[in-house]
Amino acid sequence: MNEVSLSAQHLVKHYGGVVALADGNLEVNPGEVMTLVGANGSGKSTLGKIVTGVVAPDGGRLLLNDREVIFRTPHAARELGIVAVYQELSLVPRMTIAENIWLGHEWERAGGILRHAEMRQRTQELLALFEGTTHNHLDPDMPISALSPGEKQIVEILKALSWQPSVLFLDEATASLDSRQVNRLFDLIQDWKRQGMAIVFISHRLDEIYRIADRVTVLRNGRTVAAAPINELSKQELINLMIEGGVATRTNGKHLEVSTAEEILRVESLSTTTLRAINLVLRRGELVGLGGLQGQGQAELLLALFGAIPYSGQIYLYGRPVVLRRPQDAMRHQIAYVPGERNTAGLLPIQSILDNLLLPSWKHYGFPLRIRQAQADAMAIASGLKLVMANLDQPINTLSGGNAQKVVLGKWLLRRPQILLLDDPTKGVDVGTKSEFYKILSDLRAEGTSILFYSTDDEELLGLCDRVLVLHDGKITAELSGERLVHSELVAAAMGSST
Amino acid sequence: MKAALNSGLLRRLGRQYFLFSLLLLIIGVVVNASLQANFFKPIALVGLLRTYLPLVLLAAGQTIVIIGGGIDLSVGSIVSMVNVILVTRMGAEATQSQVLTAVALGLLAGTLAGALNGACIAFLRFQPLVTTFATSSIFAGIAVWVLPRPGGSVPEFFMQPYRSAPLGITFPLWVILGVALVWWYLRSTRFGRYLYATGGDAYAAYMSAVPVEWIRFFSYVASGLMAALSGLLLTMSIGTGSALIGLDMTMPSIVSVVLGGTALSGGGGGVIGTILGVFILAIIRNIISFANVPSWWQTLVNGLAVMLILAGPGIWALIRGRREA
Numbered sequence: 069m070n071e072v073s074l075s076a077q078h079l080v081k082h083y084g085g086v087v088a089l090a091d092g093n094l095e096v097n098p099g100e101v102m103t104l105v106g107a108n109g110s111g112k113s114t115l116g117k118i119v120t121g122v123v124a125p126d127g128g129r130l131l132l133n134d135r136e137v138i139f140r141t142p143h144a145a146r147e148l149g150i151v152a153v154y155q156e157l158s159l160v161p162r163m164t165i166a167e168n169i170w171l172g173h174e175w176e177r178a179g180g181i182l183r184h185a186e187m188r189q190r191t192q193e194l195l196a197l198f199e200g201t202t203h204n205h206l207d208p209d210m211p212i213s214a215l216s217p218g219e220k221q222i223v224e225i226l227k228a229l230s231w232q233p234s235v236l237f238l239d240e241a242t243a244s245l246d247s248r249q250v251n252r253l254f255d256l257i258q259d260w261k262r263q264g265m266a267i268v269f270i271s272h273r274l275d276e277i278y279r280i281a282d283r284v285t286v287l288r289n290g291r292t293v294a295a296a297p298i299n300e301l302s303k304q305e306l307i308n309l310m311i312e313g314g315v316a317t318r319t320n321g322k323h324l325e326v327s328t329a330e331e332i333l334r335v336e337s338l339s340t341t342t343l344r345a346i347n348l349v350l351r352r353g354e355l356v357g358l359g360g361l362q363g364q365g366q367a368e369l370l371l372a373l374f375g376a377i378p379y380s381g382q383i384y385l386y387g388r389p390v391v392l393r394r395p396q397d398a399m400r401h402q403i404a405y406v407p408g409e410r411n412t413a414g415l416l417p418i419q420s421i422l423d424n425l426l427l428p429s430w431k432h433y434g435f436p437l438r439i440r441q442a443q444a445d446a447m448a449i450a451s452g453l454k455l456v457m458a459n460l461d462q463p464i465n466t467l468s469g470g471n472a473q474k475v476v477l478g479k480w481l482l483r484r485p486q487i488l489l490l491d492d493p494t495k496g497v498d499v500g501t502k503s504e505f506y507k508i509l510s511d512l513r514a515e516g517t518s519i520l521f522y523s524t525d526d527e528e529l530l531g532l533c534d535r536v537l538v539l540h541d542g543k544i545t546a547e548l549s550g551e552r553l554v555h556s557e558l559v560a561a562a563m564g565s566s567t
Numbered sequence: 568m569k570a571a572l573n574s575g576l577l578r579r580l581g582r583q584y585f586l587f588s589l590l591l592l593i594i595g596v597v598v599n600a601s602l603q604a605n606f607f608k609p610i611a612l613v614g615l616l617r618t619y620l621p622l623v624l625l626a627a628g629q630t631i632v633i634i635g636g637g638i639d640l641s642v643g644s645i646v647s648m649v650n651v652i653l654v655t656r657m658g659a660e661a662t663q664s665q666v667l668t669a670v671a672l673g674l675l676a677g678t679l680a681g682a683l684n685g686a687c688i689a690f691l692r693f694q695p696l697v698t699t700f701a702t703s704s705i706f707a708g709i710a711v712w713v714l715p716r717p718g719g720s721v722p723e724f725f726m727q728p729y730r731s732a733p734l735g736i737t738f739p740l741w742v743i744l745g746v747a748l749v750w751w752y753l754r755s756t757r758f759g760r761y762l763y764a765t766g767g768d769a770y771a772a773y774m775s776a777v778p779v780e781w782i783r784f785f786s787y788v789a790s791g792l793m794a795a796l797s798g799l800l801l802t803m804s805i806g807t808g809s810a811l812i813g814l815d816m817t818m819p820s821i822v823s824v825v826l827g828g829t830a831l832s833g834g835g836g837g838v839i840g841t842i843l844g845v846f847i848l849a850i851i852r853n854i855i856s857f858a859n860v861p862s863w864w865q866t867l868v869n870g871l872a873v874m875l876i877l878a879g880p881g882i883w884a885l886i887r888g889r890r891e892a
Contacts, residue, residue, distance in 0.1 A: 160764045161768065162763065172772075
């Protein structure tokens with residue numbers, strides 16, 4: 069194996085006005101496992117993407133064996149032996165396991181005909197590495213679409229391995245693997261280390277980090293704040309490094325009396341493909357946060373409560389059991405959902421503000437539509453939200469991100485929801501609009517609306533919510549309120565640690 | 568032993584994307600044979616093959632584009648363009664070398680037309696549907712400019728091969744065999760894999776170092792070349808020129824692809840299915856004409872056949888799911 073040491077120095081990356089990475093440093097040597105940790109938005113995936121050639125940095129430099137290199141594409145990085153196992157799977161569903169593993173570097177014989185049998189044979193050898201850890205026996209000719217998420221992840225790992233990497237990036241590669249598969253992967257990593265491979269391991273599971281890592285690099289707010297051998301840091305010290313010293317200031321007064329208010333929503337052992345036995349209670353006028361690292365099932369929980377994905381378990385509204393099969397069912401029970409991807413799921417971008425605001429409510433305006441009444445109602449909502457606009461006929465795609473997000477919220481307010489489900493509503497929204505948004509939320513709760521609020525911004529959760537439920541791997545691992553609602557507890561729970 | 572072999576073969580066939588097309592074709596043939604007494608006579612079959620051979624080539628090119636995640640609405644106009652170029656360049660008294668020059672020119676024109684489509688779609692990121700709709704008007708315009716009024720003729724020796732039967736097998740079958748062989752070769756190369764990957768998930772393909780833009784480009788070039796070959800065969804078949812001749816071939820080419828089990832969403836299917844698809848279409852038209860029903864039935868039956876093919880795998884899964892439940 070080619071022994072390669074990789075060093076990233078002072079990497080910088082901006083997206084528009086947002087600084088994703090301010091000073092990213094990472095160093096990894098042959099035969100070592102380096103882990104990269106950081107809270108949400110600390111820049112660890114940006115750092116990983118720069119080093120593997122997916123995005124180009126705005127500043128800083130990359131050294132391979134002390135020679136400066138520039139990657140324009142993921143392929144350029146791969147040619148030099150730097151291969152990533154991506155979190156978003158890079159597999160083509162309709163193609164077979166073998167076709168996917170060799171995609172982009174097929175073995176050819178004269179005349180351009182592929183050496184199908186040899187590739188199949190090598191695929192079998194690769195699959196044998198995980199033999200016995202999968203539910204089904206994996207065959208090179210199986211289509212990707214027939215595999216479970218864990219099996220897909222295994223194929224993704226084997227695909228990276230087929231490039232014979234010198235530096236291997238595992239970005240949350242264990243997230244969809246079960247414990248048997250993780251154990252096998254860790255055994256393999258030990259082998260690869262002995263062969264001189266350099267491995268960068270990004271994970272949100274603290275236990276795994278302590279099992280596999282030799283050294284750890286900590287990112288905070290886009291800066292590398294520490295790089296040290298793992299055995300020199302306790303879990304608590306690691307968590308303290310990941311969060312900032314300052315204590316979050318609360319933007320909402322605490323509502324201690326809330327805990328005795330009427331129970332609006334009760335969820336018992338709710339499970340989906342990602343969620344496992346979720347229990348929660350939401351009271352009138354309460355604002356409950358959903359925290360944790362991204363993609364731990366928060367979005368699925370909101371979708372299940374909106375009837376948009378199938379679930380098992382029991383949901384009670386006002387003490388009565390209900391079944392939510394479709395979003396219409398949820399809407400009839402006055403549940404509203406504000407999606408995270410506002411441009412695809414929340415808005416019709418080329419339509420007017422008026423059309424967007426009234427889309428879920430048209431049926432209350434008769435046939436033919438009482439357009440003047442509709443306009444008046446929309447106007448009332450728009451001014452209540454302090455929407456910055458020329459008039460109601462302005463198309464959505466001319467609005468700023470923050471204003472567009474207000475429209476997504478506004479279209480549900482017209483229906484006077486009792487329960488509001490928010491999926492990371494302030495993502496990519498400027499500070500001024502954020503505080504207006506917080507004001508709207510407090511007004512809503514004062515009117516008795518209960519809010520379930522998922523945010524990737526920890527400060528926001530700490531500042532806004534009465535309670536925060538922390539999700540990890542599809543389970544609620546902690547319920548934080550009162551004195552325990554502080555950043556260190558939140559991060560510790562998000563990392564799946566009990567400290 | 569024999570049973571095991573049979574069931575293995577059957578299972579392999581059962582996995583093929585064109586299973587439903589094959590079933591539909593068999594049903595069509597049975598119905599047709601019951602209506603048309605001489606259906607299995609060589610003269611009827613050869614006639615059918617000669618009529619639909621140009622569409623086989625056109626639909627094969629269309630299949631490549633559709634597998635790659637695009638669509639080509641300009642193929643019919645390319646056929647017209649190549650047809651009028653061939654006829655105007657030849658005339659009845661053309662020498663062998665004049666014919667060869669004309670053929671080379673026609674194939675070049677078709678390939679360039681495909682390259683124009685491909686460049687706009689792959690590199691300039693234009694929408695395939697809109698782009699090829701627009702270029703189809705351009706190519707049709709060129710055809711009218713080259714030959715404003717239908718007519719012209721070609722030398723006898725140019726048309727002769729189309730009616731020949733080397734080694735006792737009729738010419739269209741040789742061409743179809745050739746198309747199938749070229750397709751098999753393409754599928755066995757890197758290009759084949761990249762084509763399916765690009766149409767299946769362009770982002771995943773890009774992340775796997777597949778040159779997505781070039782694959783898209785070449786899929787349209789291939790379609791242009793196949794359309795030119797289709798125009799060549801059509802000219803050999805009818806021996807005259809018209810700027811409108813390919814106009815009614817675009818939609819049948821797309822319908823044949825769908826009838827052959829290739830999804831319009833891209834990333835699946837293949838040319839073998841499309842060849843079956845063309846003959847399903849041919850049989851439907853044949854049945855209509857022999858059943859003595861008004862010709863508007865043809866459109867209706869075409870539509871029903873397409874819906875049946877689209878619903879087929881779903882119905883199959885439903886039956887299978889119920890059996891397991």
